[in-house]
Amino acid sequence: MAALAPPVAAIRVAVRRAIADLPAYGPVLVACSGGADSLALAAAAAFVAPRTGRTAGLVTVDHGLQDGSAQRAEAVARWAERAGLAPVEVVRVQVAGRPGGPEAAAREARYQALTEVAVRHRASALLTGHTRDDQAETVLLALARGAGPRGLAGMPARRDLAGVPLVRPLLEIGRQETRAACVALGLTPWEDPHNRDPAYARSRVRADVLPVLVRTLGPGVLDNLARTARLMAADNELLDELAGRALTGARHPDGGLAVKVLADLAPALRGRVLRSWAHELGAPPAALSHRHVAALDMLVTAWRGQRATYLPGGLRVLRRADRLVSEDPGTALGGPAVPRPPSGQPPAGDEGGG
């Protein structure tokens, strides 16, 4: 019998570990583009799942953005059926007409479709093929935009997606290994032309920045960047827990947050408390930047009678005596919406520190 290729074995082990503690009430569903990472992942899931008392299925999303995308999606699905995966689904999504740039719109459409399929099948997890290289790129991009610990933590190995765990088993596996596994298994992955398109910052990091880092600092740099993400994630977990308690302690009996309690917190904790409170009020997390949080912080620490701070989601927060309170500009004053100030307020959509 031929020896098992090391990359194939490493990926199987990673998948086995990642799904070991998941309940087995439904299939684990692999989100597969047909690219090397998710194809190697799907092949490993097809092998591992039945040996651990589970079933594994596959879902591939056709964004309809390139000629031949429907045929490619069908080819992925036919391969999956032959590989013994079930259920297998191809979902066609509509990308046009969504907010944000084309990449963000495609991503949103894809996650919406993947979530819908995972929930419908009562999947015990949705697996994606993000690798250590993807994680290294994410950390570098976060550094480059001045992100804080939350950004530097990169992608979590597990998070919730509408009640279904989204699991990333390959975060410690290199992209070279997924390619090598596909070769060893005789699989021909699809090369997404977007991955090479220099219009995207991530593609430029992948094509230009990472190779320079590896050449100048050595191959360990990828592992190191991924380790930074893990260390940051562990610190974040603790800080988030502390911030949760601090938020509870800062609630004012008359509503809002007590300025005195906030002022006594360490700045790093206060920033997190204000960020969580803003989320709780309804500010969309992706649109809430470090500048919004800094403006809230100034209501506490640099109070000079300034006017309200505006947050994404149509919220405004003001300081009233010893409290921070929020008002919906459309209703709170009993009249028409208060116009947003023309300048001096942070723009939305810039993921910041913290």
Ligand SMILES: Nc1ncnc2c1ncn2[C@@H]1O[C@H](COP(=O)(O)OP(=O)(O)OP(=O)(O)O)[C@@H](O)[C@H]1O
């Ligand atoms: N069209 C798609 N259908 C289903 N899942 C997808 C699709 N595109 C991406 N994914 C999932 O998201 C993960 C990350 O995708 P992305 O395109 O960012 O990375 P990638 O490194 O090119 O991955 P891959 O080699 O698997 O395409 C993929 O590994 C896959 O699990």
